[in-house]
Amino acid sequence: MKVRIPLIIKVLLPLQVIIIATLVFAGLSFYRETNQRWQREMDTRLARVVELIAREIDPALLSQIDAPADLYTEAYTTLQKQLVQAQTAANVGFIGILRRDIKTHRLYYWVDVDNTGINYPFFYDTPEHWAAFEDGKRHAVRYADEFGSYYGLVAPIVVNDAQGQPYVIAIVEASLSVEARDLTQQSLINQLLPLIIGGSLVAIACAWLATVFVVNRPLQRLKHGALQLADGHLGHTLPDDQRVTDELTDLTRTFNLMSQRIAKLYTEQSERERMLSELQIARNVQQALLPKHLPSVAGLEVAAICLPQRETSGDFYGVIAQGSNTVDLMIGDVSGKSVPAALVMVATYSTLRALAGTQATPAMILDQTNTSLVQNIPRSMFAAVSYARIDALARTLVWANAGQVYPFLIHNSRNQPEFPEYLIGRGQSLPLGITPLIQYEDSPIQCNHGDMLLFFTDGIVEAMNSSDEMYGFERLEDLVRSLPADIHAQTLLDAVLNDVQDFANHTEQHDDITMLAVKFV
Numbered sequence: 001m002k003v004r005i006p007l008i009i010k011v012l013l014p015l016q017v018i019i020i021a022t023l024v025f026a027g028l029s030f031y032r033e034t035n036q037r038w039q040r041e042m043d044t045r046l047a048r049v050v051e052l053i054a055r056e057i058d059p060a061l062l063s064q065i066d067a068p069a070d071l072y073t074e075a076y077t078t079l080q081k082q083l084v085q086a087q088t089a090a091n092v093g094f095i096g097i098l099r100r101d102i103k104t105h106r107l108y109y110w111v112d113v114d115n116t117g118i119n120y121p122f123f124y125d126t127p128e129h130w131a132a133f134e135d136g137k138r139h140a141v142r143y144a145d146e147f148g149s150y151y152g153l154v155a156p157i158v159v160n161d162a163q164g165q166p167y168v169i170a171i172v173e174a175s176l177s178v179e180a181r182d183l184t185q186q187s188l189i190n191q192l193l194p195l196i197i198g199g200s201l202v203a204i205a206c207a208w209l210a211t212v213f214v215v216n217r218p219l220q221r222l223k224h225g226a227l228q229l230a231d232g233h234l235g236h237t238l239p240d241d242q243r244v245t246d247e248l249t250d251l252t253r254t255f256n257l258m259s260q261r262i263a264k265l266y267t268e269q270s271e272r273e274r275m276l277s278e279l280q281i282a283r284n285v286q287q288a289l290l291p292k293h294l295p296s297v298a299g300l301e302v303a304a305i306c307l308p309q310r311e312t313s314g315d316f317y318g319v320i321a322q323g324s325n326t327v328d329l330m331i332g333d334v335s336g337k338s339v340p341a342a343l344v345m346v347a348t349y350s351t352l353r354a355l356a357g358t359q360a361t362p363a364m365i366l367d368q369t370n371t372s373l374v375q376n377i378p379r380s381m382f383a384a385v386s387y388a389r390i391d392a393l394a395r396t397l398v399w400a401n402a403g404q405v406y407p408f409l410i411h412n413s414r415n416q417p418e419f420p421e422y423l424i425g426r427g428q429s430l431p432l433g434i435t436p437l438i439q440y441e442d443s444p445i446q447c448n449h450g451d452m453l454l455f456f457t458d459g460i461v462e463a464m465n466s467s468d469e470m471y472g473f474e475r476l477e478d479l480v481r482s483l484p485a486d487i488h489a490q491t492l493l494d495a496v497l498n499d500v501q502d503f504a505n506h507t508e509q510h511d512d513i514t515m516l517a518v519k520f521v
Contacts, residue, residue, distance in 0.1 A: 003243070003245075019202065042092075042176060045090040045091065045092065046090070046092060046152055046153045046174050046175075046176070047138065047153055048090065049086050049087075049090040049092060049095065049174045050138065050152075050153045050154065050155035050172045050173070050174045051138065051155050052086065053082070053083065053086055053095065053097075053155075053172045053174075054155040054156060054157045054158070054171075054172045056082075057079065057082070057097070057157055057172070058079070059157065059159045059169060061075045061078060061079050062075075062079065062097070062110065062111070062157075062169070062170065065079070065110065065111065065118055066118070067118060067119065068117055068118045068119055068120075068474075070118055071115065071117065071118055071474065076111060076118070079097075079111045080112070080113065080115070083095045083096070083097070083111060083112065083113050086174075087113050087174075090174065092152070092174050092175065092176050093150070093175060093177050094112070094113060094114065094150070094152070094173070094174070094175045094176075095112065095113050095172070095173070095174045096109060096110075096111065096112030096113065096114070096116070096172075096173050097109075097110040097111045097112065097157070097170050097171070097172055097173075098110060098122050098129070098154075098170060098171050098173060099169065099170040099171075100130075100133055100170075106121055106122070106125070107121070107122040107125045107129060108120065108121055108122060109121075109122055110170055115472070115474075117472075117473060117474065120473070123145070124143040124144070124145055125143075126141050126142070126143050128140065128141045128154065129141060129154055129171065129173075132154045132155065132156045132168070132171045133156065133168050133171060136156045136158055136166070136168055137156070138153055138154065138155040138156075139153070139154050140152070140153055141154055141173065141175070146335065148177050148179045149177065149178040149179070150175045150176065150177050150178065151175060151176065151178060152173055152174050152175025152176060153173070153174055153175075154171045154172065154173045155171065155172050156168040156170075156171050156172075157169055157170045157171065157172060218248045218249075218251075218252065221238055221252070222238065222251065222252065222255055225237075225255055225259070226255075229259060229262065234259070234262055234263040234266055235259055235260055235262075235263035236259050237255075237256040237259055237260070238252050238255060238256060240252055240253060240256065289316075289346065289349060289350075290306060290316060290317065290318075291304070291317075291318065291319055294319045295319055295320070295327060297321060297324070297325065297326075297327045297392050298324065298325065298392060299325070299392035299393060299395075299520060299521060300327065300390065300392045300518055300519065300520065300521065301488055301489040301490075301517075301518065301519040301521055302319055302327070302329075302489060302516075302517070302518050303488075303489040303490035303492070303493050303516075303517045304317050304319065304493070304514075304515065304516045304517070305497060305513070305514065305515045306512070306513070306514045307459075307497075307509070307512065307514070308512050309337075309459070309509045309510070309511055309512050309513075310337060310338055311338075312338060312339060312341070312342035312345075313341075313342060313345065313512045314333060314334035314335070314336060314337065314341030314342065314344070314345050314512055315331075315332065315333050315334075315345070315459065315512035315513070315514035316330075316331070316332050316334075316345050316348070316349045316514070317329075317330060317331045317332070317455075317514055317516050318330040318331075318349065318352065318353060318356075319516070320353070320356045320357075322356070322357075322389070325391060325392045325393040325394075326389060326390065326391050326392070327389075327392070328356050328362075328387070328388070328389050328390075329387070329388045329389075329390065329516055329518065330349075330352050330356075330385060330386065330387045330388075331385070331386050331455045331456070331457065331514060331515075331516050332345070332348055332349070332352075332383050332384060332386070332404065332457075333383070333384045333385075333404065333457040333458060333512065333514070334348060334381065334382075334383045334384075335380075335381050335382050335383070335384075335431070336380075336381055340378070340381065341381070344373075344377050344378075344381050344383060344433075345383070347372075347373065347376060347377060348369065348373060348383040348385065348432065348433075351368075351369045351372050351373070352365060352369055352385070352387065355368055355369060361389070361400070361442050362387040362388060362389055362398055362399060362400035362440075362442055363400040363439075363440040363441050363442040365387055365400075366385065366387055366400050366402050366432065366440040367439060367440055369385070369432055370402065370432045370433065370436065370438065370440075371436055373432050373433035374433055374434070374435065374436045377433050381433060382403070382431040382432060382433040382434050383402070383431055383432045383433055384402060384403035384404040384405075384431040384432075385401075385402045385403070385404055385431070385432055386399065386400075386401050386404040386405075386407060386455055387399070387400050387401075387402075388400075388453070388455075390453075390518060392520070395446065395447045395448060395449070395451075395520050396444060396446055396447065397444070397445040397446075397447055397453065398442050398444050398445075399423060399425060399442070399443045399444075399445060400425060400441065400442050400443065401425040401429050401440070401443075402429060402430065402431055402432045402440060403429055403430055403431030403432070404431075404455075404457070405456060405457060405458050405460075405461065406422040406423055406424055406425075407422075407423050407453055407454055407455040407456070408420040408421065408422065408423070408452075408453070408454040408480060409421040409422075409423050409445070409447070409452075409453060410451065410452040410453070410454060410480055410492075411448070412448060412449065412450025412451050412452075412485055413448070414485065420454070420477060420480045420481070423443070423445065425441065425443040426441040426443045427439070427440060427441030428440065428441075447520050448520065449520055449521070450485065450486075450519070450520060450521070451520050452487075452489065452492065452517060452518065452519045452520075453517065453518045453519075454480070454492065454496075454515065454516075454517050455515065455516040455517075456476075456496070456514065456515045456516070457511075457512065457513065457514045458511065459509075459511035459512050459513035459514065460476060460500055460513060460515065461473050461476060462510060463500045463503060463504050463509075463510055463513070464504065464507055464510045465503055465504050465505055465507050466505060466507050471500055471503050471504075475499070475503065476496065479495065479496060479499050480492075480496075483495060488519065489517040489518060489519045490517070492517050492519075493515050493517050496515060497513070497515070500513070
């Protein structure tokens with residue numbers, strides 16, 4: 001008959017209860033109070049900074065900024081400097097001024113600390129953003145994008161019209177990432193670790209002094225077992241023949257369990273290596289889905305590049321000939337990374353390819369693909385896709401967009417009001433797979449001889465350098481303007497890719513990079 005007399009009752013229980021209770025109580029109190037104080041201070045700072053900027057910003061300077069080209073004017077620089085100073089003083093993540101377009105019911109960046117771009121769409125507007133325009137009051141906002149979740153405050157910038165009546169011309173947003181708050185909480189936890197570890201060491205030392213003669217032989221046996229493990233005898237176990245059991249007996253059993261699990265983990269590691277090998281095979285299979293040779297269509301030059309960030313990619317493109325003079329183009333970017341994104345990419349690409357031969361219009365193809373994806377992919381995932389049909393003989397383009405980055409129309413004639421011109425499609429433009437309650441619309445465009453189309457995913461404009469700066473739309477626009485009018489489609493893609501890589505300067509690739517270029521010749 002085995003009798004269990006726990007060691008913690010003999011020696012360690014009183015000491016450990018006192019130390020652990022004291023450490024836990026002090027640590028929890030410190031963590032809770034510090035975290036609550038930080039949250040209150042941050043809320044106060046957000047409120048102060050938006051109200052200060054809304055009150056002190058100069059509407060006259062804002063009125064001088066209207067077009068993307070005004071990004072480098074003195075007025076913009078002055079206002080942005082004011083925002084950056086407020087951002088630094090308040091220690092918040094983002095400060096920006098947003099204005100609205102009532103006709104399109106969209107918010108656009110006006111001035112912000114990140115140089116996002118004048119009149120660049122703000123895609124994450126909430127009812128609280130619009131409420132600040134309507135009631136002229138401060139509102140709390142919370143939203144998320146592909147980089148994380150954010151919370152903050154918005155406050156209206158109010159001026160008087162010619163009749164002396166106040167109205168809101170824009171709103172100021174100051175926000176902080178939820179991830180930053182989590183890092184702060186983690187920092188607090190890290191501050192507690194030395195206290196907990198130090199207390200634990202004291203408890204261990206006291207326990208060792210009290211029990212050294214009682215536990216010496218079992219510890220030596222454990223030491224011998226550990227050396228056996230170190231010598232590679234995985235799965236080695238110690239004898240378990242004690243009649244009176246205590247925590248050291250439990251430790252012996254735990255050691256035996258650990259030894260067996262190490263052996264199991266070694267087997268699992270071998271299995272993981274095999275899975276990595278299969279993941280590489282999956283990459284090869286995925287790459288095999290993409291076009292090996294682009295079809296030749298009279299009157300067109302077509303070129304494409306796809307550079308995955310990881311073993312598998314969420315980006316894709318397709319070029320499908322629909323007769324002697326017509327070709328379909330598609331380019332897409334699936335949310336998420338690694339294998340889940342790759343699987344959704346295959347589902348999206350395969351569905352689009354299957355529907356391409358049905359003679360449906362681009363918008364109809366996106367509608368049907370969206371219906372399929374909503375039913376078959378996880379709710380947290382989606383696919384941003386552009387689909388275009390080009391008639392090389394008529395030099396026409398019919399285009400539909402589902403949340404993808406707006407492509408460039410690069411006119412052969414450089415005397416255009418917008419060069420390069422963003423193609424902004426009609427109707428709704430949510431990515432595929434989010435909701436079935438959406439219908440996409442076709443946008444017909446007439447092109448000329450020598451015109452070029454450049455489709456690209458956000459891996460281009462969101463490429464980062466070692467200073468955490470993004471490549472951005474402005475650099476891409478400047479590069480396109482600098483290129484000669486007679487450049488070929490493949491040369492255009494090479495120039496863009498080289499410029500992005502030079503900007504990144506050997507920094508690890510941030511996202512998948514995919515581009516598709518078409519030139520009317």
